[in-house]
Amino acid sequence: MDIIDERLAVIQPLNKFWYQKKVAALDMLRLDQIHPVVSGNKWFKLRLNMKYATEHNFKTIVTSGGGYSNHLIATAFTSRKFGLASVGIVRGKYDRLTPTLQACRNEGMELIFVTKEDYTNRNEPGWANEFVRHFDEILFVPEGGANEWGRAGAGLLSRFVSDDYTHVLIAVGSGTTLIGLRNSLPAEQQLFGFVPMKEGAYLQNYIGTHLHEGKAKNWQLIDDYHFGGFGKWNQELIRFMNDFYTENKIPLDIVYTSKMMYGLQQLLQNNDFSVSDRILCIHSGGLQGNISVQNELVYN
Ligand SMILES: *Cc1c(COP(=O)(O)O)cnc(C)c1O
Numbered sequence: 457m458d459i460i461d462e463r464l465a466v467i468q469p470l471n472k473f474w475y476q477k478k479v480a481a482l483d484m485l486r487l488d489q490i491h492p493v494v495s496g497n498k499w500f501k502l503r504l505n506m507k508y509a510t511e512h513n514f515k516t517i518v519t520s521g522g523g524y525s526n527h528l529i530a531t532a533f534t535s536r537k538f539g540l541a542s543v544g545i546v547r548g549k550y551d552r553l554t555p556t557l558q559a560c561r562n563e564g565m566e567l568i569f570v571t572k573e574d575y576t577n578r579n580e581p582g583w584a585n586e587f588v589r590h591f592d593e594i595l596f597v598p599e600g601g602a603n604e605w606g607r608a609g610a611g612l613l614s615r616f617v618s619d620d621y622t623h624v625l626i627a628v629g630s631g632t633t634l635i636g637l638r639n640s641l642p643a644e645q646q647l648f649g650f651v652p653m654k655e656g657a658y659l660q661n662y663i664g665t666h667l668h669e670g671k672a673k674n675w676q677l678i679d680d681y682h683f684g685g686f687g688k689w690n691q692e693l694i695r696f697m698n699d700f701y702t703e704n705k706i707p708l709d710i711v712y713t714s715k716m717m718y719g720l721q722q723l724l725q726n727n728d729f730s731v732s733d734r735i736l737c738i739h740s741g742g743l744q745g746n747i748s749v750q751n752e753l754v755y756n
Contacts, residue, residue: 459534460490460499464490465487465490467485467486467616468484469481473703474700475721476724478724478727479730479731480734481734481735483621484706484738484739485736485738485739487741488713488740493530493744494530496739496741497610497613497633497740497741498531498601499530500609501605501606502597502606502609505601505605505606510539514594515541515591515592515593516592516593516594516595517535517543517594517595518542518595518596519542519544519596520546520584520599521545521547521599522547523547523554524554525599526556527599527601528544528546528560532560532563533563535563541566542563542564542566543566543567543568543594544557544566545568545570545578545584545587546567546570549569550569556745568587600629600632607632607639607666610636611637611640612640613637614641617641617645621645621734621735622735623729623733623734623735623736624647624735625648625649625720625735625738626738627716628652628656628659628677629712631659631663634647635666638671643670643671648676648678650679650681650712651677652681652683653679654679654685655679660677663675680722681715681718682715686711687710689749693714693715696717696721697714697753698754698755700717707746707753709741709742710748710749711742
C-alpha cells in the first residue's frame with residue numbers, strides 16, 4: 457500500500473540570487489510536499505517496517521520519541537492506515553499534550569510517558585517490553601526508524617537523485633537516512649550530512665558500522681551548525697528561515713532543514729564548493745514541528 461504520491465516529490469531549483477552562482481546547480485528535493493502528516497523521510501523509513509508487520513501478522517507498532525517528534529506522528533498515521541494499533545513511548549512527562557502528541561492521540565496512538573532517565577535506556581534490547589506488556593504481537597520500531605527496514609526504505613530515496621549531482625546534502629538525526637542513501641547512491645557521489653545537535657560525532661562510528669562494502673567513502677558529517685543543540689534556535693536562525701522563504705518560496709523546519717541550509721550558505725560563502733559542483737539538498741520535511749515557533753515565521 458502506498459499512502460503517499462511520490463510524484464509530489466518535485467525537484468526545485470533554488471534562486472540563483474540566493475547562492476550567487478557559486479555552484480553550477482543548487483536544487484532541492486521537496487519531500488516536505490509528499491504528504492501533510494507523513495512528510496519527508498519518515499514515510500520511507502516506515503514503509504518497509506509496515507510491510508513487514510502486516511505480512512507477518514503483527515498487530516501493534518511500538519516506537520518512541522519526544523514531544524515534537526516527526527517520527528511519532530508519522531508512525532501513528534501510517535500504522536492506522538495499515539490497520540495496525542500503535543503505541544508511542546514518550547520521553548518525559550507532560551501536563552498538557554504538545555500539538556504533535558495530540559495529533560498522535562487523534563490518530564489512535566496510545567501514549568505512554570516515561571521519565572527522561574528511563575528514556576536514556578531506549579536502545580537497550582527489550583527496553584520497551586516493560587511498558588507494553590498489555591499489547592499483543594508487537595513490532596518494535598526504534599526511534600527514528602533506525603532498523604534494517606528503515607535503512608532499506610531510506611535507500612529507496614536514491615531513485616529521486618540523478619547521477620548528475622556531484623553532492624547530495626541531508627539533515628541527520630539518527631543517521632538512518634544517511635546510511636540508506638549512502639548504501640544506494642553511486643559511490644562517487646559526495647554525501648554531506650548536517651548534524652543539528654551538539655556532539656554529533658558519535659554518529660560517525662554508528663553510521664560506519666552500517667555501510668555496505670565499497671560504499672563507505674565519500675560521506676562526511678558537518679556538525680558546526682547546531683545553534684546550541686538539538687531543538688535549540690535563536691533569532692538569527694529565524695531570520696535566516698524567513699529570508700530563505702522570501703527568496704526561494706520554500707518553508708524550512710526549525711529543527712533540521714533550517715540548520716542544514718544555514719550551514720550550506722556558510723560553506724558557499726567560504727567558497728568550499730567548486731563552481732562546477734551540482735548540489736541536491738534533500739528537504740526532509742518536519743514542518744509540523746514549526747508550530748512551536750509559528751509566531752516567529754512569515755509562513756505556516
Ligand atoms: C527525522 C528527520 C531527520 C533525520 O533523519 P534520520 O534518518 O533520523 O537521520 C531529518 N530531517 C527531518 C525533517 C526529520 O524529521
